[in-house]
Amino acid sequence: MNQPVNVEQKTLNDILVWVAQRGDNIQDAPEQVQRIQELTAPFFKKISIRELETMLTVGAPRTVSMLNKNAFIYLPPIENGGWLVPILRVEYNYAVETPELSLKVALFLISENDSQETLKAVGYRFETPHEQVRHHYCHIQLVNGFDRDNKRWILPGTEWVPTNYPAFPIDAQDPIELLVCMLVSLYDLAIIKNLEGKFKALIKSNIKKMKLYGFITQL
Amino acid sequence: MTKRKILICDDSEETGRAFKNGLERIDTVTEYFKEPILPGKTELEQAIKALERRLKQASNEEIDDYPLNDEARIIDDAAILVIDYALFDLNTSVTGERIAYLARCYSKCGIIIALNQFPPYVEEHFDLTLRGHLESYADLNIPSISLSNPGLWSEPWSGFRPWSWPLLPQAVDKLERRSTELREHLGEKVLDFLEFKGIKSLTLPRSIVEFLSRKKPEETTFREFVDSEGSGNGLRGRNERPINDEAIARIAAARIGCWLEYDVLPAQNIIVDAPHLISRFPSLLGDRTQDIKIWNRTASFSEPNVIGLDPKIEPYRFKKSDWLSRPTWFWNDLSDSEEIAEVRDPWSAKTPDYVFGEDISKFLPSDGARSFVADLESPFVRRYVKYLESPISYTPLVRFSL
Numbered sequence: 001m002n003q004p005v006n007v008e009q010k011t012l013n014d015i016l017v018w019v020a021q022r023g024d025n026i027q028d029a030p031e032q033v034q035r036i037q038e039l040t041a042p043f044f045k046k047i048s049i050r051e052l053e054t055m056l057t058v059g060a061p062r063t064v065s066m067l068n069k070n071a072f073i074y075l076p077p078i079e080n081g082g083w084l085v086p087i088l089r090v091e092y093n094y095a096v097e098t099p100e101l102s103l104k105v106a107l108f109l110i111s112e113n114d115s116q117e118t119l120k121a122v123g124y125r126f127e128t129p130h131e132q133v134r135h136h137y138c139h140i141q142l143v144n145g146f147d148r149d150n151k152r153w154i155l156p157g158t159e160w161v162p163t164n165y166p167a168f169p170i171d172a173q174d175p176i177e178l179l180v181c182m183l184v185s186l187y188d189l190a191i192i193k194n195l196e197g198k199f200k201a202l203i204k205s206n207i208k209k210m211k212l213y214g215f216i217t218q219l
Numbered sequence: 220m221t222k223r224k225i226l227i228c229d230d231s232e233e234t235g236r237a238f239k240n241g242l243e244r245i246d247t248v249t250e251y252f253k254e255p256i257l258p259g260k261t262e263l264e265q266a267i268k269a270l271e272r273r274l275k276q277a278s279n280e281e282i283d284d285y286p287l288n289d290e291a292r293i294i295d296d297a298a299i300l301v302i303d304y305a306l307f308d309l310n311t312s313v314t315g316e317r318i319a320y321l322a323r324c325y326s327k328c329g330i331i332i333a334l335n336q337f338p339p340y341v342e343e344h345f346d347l348t349l350r351g352h353l354e355s356y357a358d359l360n361i362p363s364i365s366l367s368n369p370g371l372w373s374e375p376w377s378g379f380r381p382w383s384w385p386l387l388p389q390a391v392d393k394l395e396r397r398s399t400e401l402r403e404h405l406g407e408k409v410l411d412f413l414e415f416k417g418i419k420s421l422t423l424p425r426s427i428v429e430f431l432s433r434k435k436p437e438e439t440t441f442r443e444f445v446d447s448e449g450s451g452n453g454l455r456g457r458n459e460r461p462i463n464d465e466a467i468a469r470i471a472a473a474r475i476g477c478w479l480e481y482d483v484l485p486a487q488n489i490i491v492d493a494p495h496l497i498s499r500f501p502s503l504l505g506d507r508t509q510d511i512k513i514w515n516r517t518a519s520f521s522e523p524n525v526i527g528l529d530p531k532i533e534p535y536r537f538k539k540s541d542w543l544s545r546p547t548w549f550w551n552d553l554s555d556s557e558e559i560a561e562v563r564d565p566w567s568a569k570t571p572d573y574v575f576g577e578d579i580s581k582f583l584p585s586d587g588a589r590s591f592v593a594d595l596e597s598p599f600v601r602r603y604v605k606y607l608e609s610p611i612s613y614t615p616l617v618r619f620s621l
Contacts, residue, residue, distance in 0.1 A: 026600055027592055031620045034592065034601045041488075041598035042499040042554060043565040048596075051422040070555050074598070119566070152557065156566035 005060045009094045011202050012101070012176055013056040016073065016090060018198060019183065020052050023076040023086075033077045036085040036108050039119050044087055044146070047071040062095035067147055075105070078186060084109050086186055089146045092175060101175035102127045103182050104146050106155050120157035126182045128175055138172040138181075141165075171211045180207060189216045223298030223329075223391060225255040228263055228318065230308035234363075238301065238334075241367030248372055251388045255301075258293060264310050265290035270321035277325065277462040285325075285462060294322050298329040298391045301366065302357070304336040319356040324454055324461070324470055329391045331473075333357030334366065343611050345381055345578045345604065347618035348594035351481025353430065353452075358394070358477055359385065370580070374519060379611050382494070382580040383485065385544035386520045393541040394472060400541070401468035405442040409475060412441070413539055423489065424596050430478050441471040452478075479543050486597035490537050490547040493517035493526050494575040494582070495599070501571050502560040503529045514573050514582040520545050531558050574603040578611070590620045 005013075026037055037046070047055070051071065056064060066072060066089045075086040089104040106123035123143040129136045142161045145154035172178040183191045189212070196203045207213050225242065229235035235257045242248045242255050258266065269291035276282055285291070294300060300322055304315035315333050322328050333355060335341050343364045352360045361371075361384075370376030372387050409431055410416050415423070416437075428436035432443065432450050445453030445467045447460070453470050454461060461467045479490075487495040494517050497503050504527065507513045517526045523536060523546040535553035537543065554562065561568045573582040574590075588603040591613075601620070606613065613619070 026598060027594065031590075031601075034620075037598045038601045039570075043562070045551070045554060046598040048422070048424050050424055054422045117570070151564050152562060154566070 005057075005062070006094070008099070008174070008176060009062070009092075011199065012092070012179060015176070015179055015183075015195070015199065015202075016056065017049065017052055019075060020047070020073045021049055023074045024049060026074075029077060030083055032083040032110060033085055035117075036077075036083070036110055036119070037074065039110075040085070040087060040108055043152075044072040045070045046074045063093045065091045067091065067153070072146075075186065078107070082109055082111075098128075099175050100128050101178050103179065104143055105182060105186070106143075106146070108156075118157060121155035122158070122161075123155050126170070126178050128172075128178055135167045137169050138178050139167040139169055140185075141167045173209075174206070176202065176206050177210055180210070181212070184212060192216050220251075222251060222253045224296050225252050225299045225301065226293060226297035226328075227255055227257050227301045228306075228315075229257075229303040230260060230263075230306045232257070232259075234303070238363065238366055245367065245369050245372050247369070247388060252298070256293070256297075260309060262290070262293070266294055267309075267311055267313055267318060267321070270294065270318070270325050273325040273462070274321060274456070274459060277466075278456075278458055278460040283463050291326055295327040299332065299387065300328045300330070301332045301334065303334045303363065316355060316357070320455065323356045323473055324459070324466070327465075327469065329394055330359065330387065331357040332359045332361065332366065334361065334363040336360050339612060339614060343379065345379070345611060345613050347591045347604075347613055347615060349383065349485045349577065349602065350594050351383060351477075351485065353477055353481045356474075358390070358473060374521075376580060379578060379607055380580045382518070382575075382577045383481070384580075385480070389520055390544060393544070394476065397476065397539075397541045398465075398469045398472040401441060401472050402464055405464060405467055405471070406440050408438060408440055409444060409471075410437055410439075413475075413479075413542065414537075423483075426596055427482055427486075427489070430482060431475075441475070442467055444475065445470045476542055484543065484547065485593065486595045487599045488550055488597040490543075491550040491553070492545050492547050493519075493523075493528060496532075496548060496550075496553075497528070498571060498573075498575055499554075500559055500561045501568065503532060505529065508571070511573055511582055511584075518575070518580050518582065522546065532556070576605040577602050578604040578607065578613075581605075591618045592620060593618070 026034060073088040075088055078084040084107045086105050086107050091102045093100045103126040104123060106121045108119060108121045111118050111120055124140055125143050126140050128138055141163060143163055144158045144161050147153040148163060170181050172181045192207060227235050227238050239255045239257055269289045273285050273291060302315040302318050306315060315336060319331050319333055322331055336355065337352060337360055341362050341364065343362055368380065370380030371384050404412055430452055432439040443449045445461060447454040447456060447458060452474055483489050497517055501508045504513055517528065519526050532548055532553055535548045537547040537549060557563050572584060574585045574588045576583045576588060583605055589606040590601055590603050593600045593602050
């Protein structure tokens with residue numbers, strides 16, 4: 001039987017829904033963002049807000065695997081000369097003593113050469129400590145797909161990348177801090193201000209402990 | 220074959236006659252339908268009053284069928300009812316939409332076509348929102364000039380022909396068949412009956428299911444949908460009642476058919492039709508993907524075996540084919556099938572050279588098309604039109620990509 005969802009898991013779910021909502025408005029998005037979504041959505045199914053809420057809450061599941069459902073969160077696009085669309089796959093397990101979280105995020109872009117458009121992507125995974133000795137700390141690694149064992153989930157235009165090393169350590173102690181690190185890496189420290197407005201208790205209990213928070217107070 | 224009736228309701232005899240003449244120039248109309256009927260003003264006024272009387276009788280009296288030979292019988296007999304929206308010269312205060320409501324809920328008529336109800340009214344136009352007009356009780360809302368467009372009546376077509384239009388003779392038959400079928404299923408849940416519930420991991424967006432019920436859409440039966448205290452999209456007036464189960468079946472068959480056609484299908488991410496499906500997975504066409512004629516075979520209202528898609532997608536087909544004007548498939552499950560080459564290996568496929576022109580219901584080379592952003596809750600909002608010359612107008616222009 002499922003145990004009741006604890007506060008930390010609920011907060012994690014709430015942040016995921018919040019960030020998915022911010023990436024949901026495709027109609028007013030720049031044309032390049034719409035084009036990227038048009039090319040990726042047939043293969044990496046964009047989960048709707050209602051589907052995400054259902055997946056995270058109905059039956060109070062302690063574990064979530066988005067890949068099993070071919071469901072991905074389309075995060076808010078990033079402008080960096082051209083546009084990048086981050087697509088996120090989430091897996092977590094709160095049924096174990098030390099909760100585990102894996103966030104695989106790929107940044108998609110369109111490059112144009114001789115008026116020929118090509119979809120490209122680069123991917124990262126943000127993970128809580130692995131049980132084995134190797135990578136027993138919160139870390140980030142490169143990935144070449146949302147699941148390296150199945151061609152279906154491989155990213156477009158990806159040459160060989162080192163998927164095991166380096167595993168960069170990051171300023172996170174638990175799944176929520178890991179998620180915050182991922183968001184900061186994509187949207188800069190400004191995202192913490194937005195989180196502060198929405199999740200006051202979270203800031204108090206988690207983010208203020210992070211070294212990152214020191215930087216935001218200096219801004 | 221018994222020819223069916225078309226009834227044209229207009230307050231101007233001259234305008235009504237012009238509509239009739241336009242229809243009589245179309246071979247399919249003369250082949251499948253009798254000479255269109257143009258009731259006189261008095262006859263039309265009496266028919267409308269009879270419909271209002273039926274509403275009161277059904278709601279207030281213990282009767283189980285309409286009076287024999289009342290003046291609304293001409294509406295009952297219409298396989299296609301054409302109503303102009305503005306009826307200023309009639310001696311009643313009703314609009315075309317009110318007649319559409321009364322005809323849908325208190326007559327036995329078939330397909331209802333409302334003319335000139337929505338801006339830019341009489342002008343021939345293409346709606347770039349792709350949203351349709353689900354709030355209307357007409358099954359189709361078009362400007363009057365489109366009524367005599369042959370592409371609305373038969374295949375093949377050329378020139379302007381929005382993909383959202385049904386094929387009218389087929390639509391008449393389909394509505395009749397699903398009304399008959401539903402009489403035995405009024406107590407069933409709508410989404411179960413339509414087999415949406417069997418679809419893996421499908422949660423319909425709130426903006427879509429709220430049409431069925433404002434409380435528990437997933438649990439709503441056809442009978443509850445029609446009830447005046449139900450969805451608000453069947454019977455609308457407070458304390459209004461349907462005359463009998465046959466009426467409930469007709470209302471549900473028409474309104475839920477419109478919901479599927481104008482609310483569920485346009486997003487192309489819950490169910491998907493053939494042209495939008497092959498735009499994503501061209502391998503379903505087989506080897507001849509360079510030939511635009513092969514692509515255009517899919518832009519059709521024919522059965523799936525005629526349009527030439529790979530039969531391996533048959534398990535994902537939306538089987539209630541009378542409920543939609545064209546063949547469709549459940550996108551969620553289909554897009555997860557590793558039998559499809561693009562699903563197994565998404566990035567080796569070449570981007571197609573053709574895009575689907577929503578305004579001409581045909582494929583065209585991508586460099587000859589103009590893209591726009593439809594007003595839909597879907598990742599597939601970028602669509603294409605050929606963008607025909609004047610006098611066709613495209614609205615709202617702001618939806619064209621910059």
